[in-house]
Amino acid sequence: MTILAIVLGVAVAAGAVLLVAWPFLREPVAADDRLDAPTAREARWLELLDERDRALGALKELEFDHRTGKIGDEDYGSQIGPLRRSAAVALRAIDRYRDEMTALDVPDLPSEPVPPPDEGTPPTPAPVPEPYPPPDEADIPAPAPQE
Amino acid sequence: MADLGRAALVVSLGLLVYALVGGSVAAVTNRRRLAISARNALFCAFGSTAIASTVLAVALIRHDFSFTYVAAHTNRTLSTPYALSAFWGGQEGSLLLWLLVLTGYGALAVALNRTLLRDLTVWVVPVLAGIGTFFAFVLVAVASPFDTQTAPLDGAGLTPSLQNPYMVAHPPMLYLGYVGLAIPFAFAAGAMLSGRTDERWIVATRRWTLAAWMFLGFGQLLGAHWAYVEVGWGGYYAWDPVENAALMPWLAATAFLHSVMVQERKGMLKVWNMVLVALAFELSIFGTFLTRSGVVNSIHSFAKSPIGSWFLAFVVISSLFSLGLIMWRLPLLKARTKLESALSREAAFLYNNLLLVALCLTILWGVLFPIITQLVKGETRTIGRPYYDFFLRTFGLPLLLLMGIGPLIAWRKTSFRALAKTLAWPGAVTVACGIALIAFGAGSSHPGLIAYTFSAFVLSTIVLEVVRGTRATGSLTALISRNRRRYGGYVVHAAIVLLAIGIAGSSAYGSSTERRLTPGQSVSIAGYTLTLRDIVQRQVPNATETRALLDVKGGWSGTISSGDNQYINPPEPSREVGLKTNWLRAEDLYVIADSVNPKTKVVYVKVLVKPLVNLIWVAGFVFVLGSLIALWPDAREQRRLVTRLAPARAT
Structure with a gap:
């Protein structure tokens, strides 16, 4: 039994060593051994x-709260504008950033995914209504520094 | 085979040390192959720990008494499930289970997130390996389950009170909860170490936190039921330090689960969330220290052993590590927005958090005070039930009320007028319920009456929320599937309400009486009359059973038996209570027979009637259902996260 235990123990240790050493055995000399962390551009995009x-x-939360009666018409009216505006700012910032990257001939950014699921209406971007002024330039987040 | 188990543990320790050191070097020096190698070491550590665990499990099943641990915790009369449950019935085995769950959870969490959170997992690996190293070291150097001896003919056996189906499930559930809290902690630490303190670590660990919290909560309820049916003192929660040790991290994790929603939506409470996730983890380790050090007297604690000081050192070091990290990354943890109104959903979450943490800390003080008094003054002091009951009422009742109000308040801000309008229906239901309760005599206990009316309020707000939500979306299934977390949360709230009703009913409106009985004599209580028919004794394998047989008339008719078992191996007594459940009223008739004498035919009985107590156990299943709804994977959310980083190359 002891011999079997020793054999099994050695086998376990050898298997573990092999797996742990595997990245070095597979690539004895790595062309690029740096960690693949998101680039500054990717981080900004995220x-x-x-x-x-x-x-x-x-916005969707507010719509849902309004439809379920948690928030009155008056409160809804006072909150919907600023929220739509900030949504528009965020959407424009994405467009602007993509344009800038395209102009700089940066490879494609990840495709724009669907916003998070929630109750209520389908996630369509809300248009900026007329009574609300367009966002100031200062409101648009500045692009990230180039690498 | 003990050698194999020992060797596998040594390999685990080596691998975890490598994952800790190699992983840290890889993260600091930005080296890809070393990071993958460290990650593989974590995976392999799970494999070798699984081998060690299999060795112990096989030894337990085969009654291999050459293992000191097996001989100390089992005997030949134990059935296979109970022999296997001895795995966590003793100190060394439970530590091995801890390491197995930790490395298993860690390997799975890292494997699942290695692409989406590749910059974080590089740091998560050494953090998890650091925790694992501690447990592996204790198992190898201090408390090995693989010590051997010349095999005796039979083992010492498992404590009779642990030979209960609930004890087969209760400890593993708690371990799955305790250890599960290490995952959000490791990701939070990874986020701070890597400087990526955005919400991704929360999204990635949300389900891990929920699962750990569910296991911890359900495990405690299983333990409470075990205490109720097996320990035989008539209650289910004694505010024992070791029971509190499981409750505290659960409360901290509850606060965390609520406050992360504020961070996800508003970018607020980042520091607070880091503190909470660290607190939950540290409390889970502190609980283990309490159980294993022998510093407290409890039926749950293991014998005094040298590992207590190791755990204390680990709690101190990991607390300092967490605190240091938070202080270091304070500039990155600044809130993006401010609280707009004190009457908003996020403010309600904040109040909820304050109450939960206050309750948690008062319980912690109740646990620590006797230990500190003993250390400083050399006096033995105990903190009794009145202390805990007072704070449970002080913080628990407002929490219950807030559980009803919170979901009705809109995010950002709401007006008093809108809130009053929303509260009209639940308020009316609550008042009507309160009046009805007083009319039916529930006014005899003020805390009970408050708990019942608040519970009615919470239930009515949940119903209102679901009805309005269904009306807004057009379908109940669509409503729930689009926001499982919210509606799963409401189901959990309903479970807490059932729990509150059960606790209030059984403690505030329960009745009890004690009497010395001889055959033919009766005792009456709350509509039941119990008459002692006889006292009998019989021999069963490994025990002598002595029972008082009582004929019951009134709310239920039949015979109930209660007494004790005197086990041969181990030579310990076990109280066997008589229990009859009336499911229509969720009520229990509970009989404790003491000093049962088959010769003189005299018995001292304590009879308790516990109204609504069974709602506590029903609450456990509702709690699990709600948690499962909340943590069920959301394919759309997963697709969204994957799409975001699709082009990213996995490490």
């Missing part, structure tokens, strides 16, 4: 998508 999702999510 940030913009997060902002867009948050803004659209807030």
Whole structure:
């Protein structure tokens, strides 16, 4: 039994060593051994998508709260404008950033995914209604520094 | 085979040390192959720990008493399920289970997130490996389950009270909960170490946190039911330090589950969430320290052992590590927005958090006070039930009320007028319910009456929410499937309401009486009359059973038996209570027979009638149902996350 245990123990240890060493055995000399962390551009893109999702999510939440009677017409009227505006700012920031990257001949950014699911209406971007002025330039997030 | 188990544990320790050191070096120096190698080491550590666990499980099933652990916790009369449950019935085995669950959870969480959160998982690996290293070290150097001896003819056996189906499930559930809290902690630490403190770590670990929280909550209810039917003192929760040790991280995790919603939607409470996730994890380790150190006297704790000081050191070091990380990353954890109104959903979450954390900390103080007093003054002090009951009422009742109000408040801000309009129906139901309760005599206990009326309020708000939501979306299934987290949460709220009603009913409106009985004598309580018919004794394998047989008339008619078992191996007594459930009233007739003497035919009985107590156990299943709804994978959300980083190359 002890011999079997030793054999099995050695086999377990050898298997573990092989798996742990595998990245080095597979690529003894790596062309690029740096960690594949998101680039500054990718990180910025994700940030913009997060902002867009948050803004659209807030809009849908408000719509749902209004339809379920948690918020009155007056409160709804006072909140919908700023929220739509921030959603529009977020959407424009995404478009602008994509245009800038295209102009700089940067490879394609990840495709724009569908916003988070929620109750109520399908996730269509809300248009900016007339009574609300277009966003100031200052409201649009600045593009990320180039690498 | 003990050698194989020992060798597998040594390999696990080596792999975890490598994953800790190699993973840290890889993350700091940005080296890809080393990071993958460290990650593989974590995966392999799970494999070798699984081998060690299999060795122990096989030894338990085969009654291999050459293992000291097997001989100390089982004997030949134990059936296979109970022999297997001895895996977590003793100190060393439960530590091995902890390491197995930790490495298994860790490997799975890292594998699932290695692409989406590749910048974080590089740091998560060494954090998880650090926690695993501690447990593997304790198992290898301090408390090995693979110590051997010359095999005795039979083992010492499993404590009789642990030979209960609930004890087969309760400890593993708690471990799945305790250890599960290490995953959000590791990802939170990874987020801070990597400087990526956005919401991705929360999204990635949301289901892990929910699952751990569900296991911890359900595990506690299983333990409460075990105490109720097996320990035989008539209650289900004694505010025992070790019971509290499981409740505290659950409360912290509950606060965290609520406050992360504010961070996801508003970018607020980032520091608070980091503190909560660290608190939940540290409390789970602290609970293990309490159970294993022998510093507290509890039926749940293991014997005094040297591993307590190791755990204390680990709690201190990991707390300092967490605190240091949060302080270091404070600039990155600034809130993006501010609280717009004190009357908003996010403010309600904040109030809920304050109450939950206050309750958690008062319980912690109740646990720590006797230990500190003992250390400083050398005096033995205990914190009794009145202390905990007072704070449970002080923080628990407002929490119950808030559970009803919170979902009715809109995000950002709402006006008093809109809130009053929304509250009209639930308010009317609550008042009507309160009046009806007083009319039916529930006014005899103020806390009970408040708990019942608040429960009615919460239930009516849940119904209102579901009805209005269904009306808005057109279908109940569409409503729930589009926001499983919210509606799963409401089901969990309903479970908490059932729990509150069960606790209030059984404690505030329960009745009890004690009497010395001889055959033919009766005792009456709450509409039941119990007459002692006889006292009998019989021999069964490994025990002598002594029972008082009581004929019951009134709310239920039949015979109920209660007494004790005197086990031969191990030579310990076990109280066997008599229990009859009236499911229509969710009520229990509970009989404890003491000093049952078959010669003199004298017995001292304590009879309790516990109204609505069974709602507590029903609440457990509703709680699991709600949690499962909330954590059920959302294909659309997953697609969205995958699409975002589709072009990214996996490490």
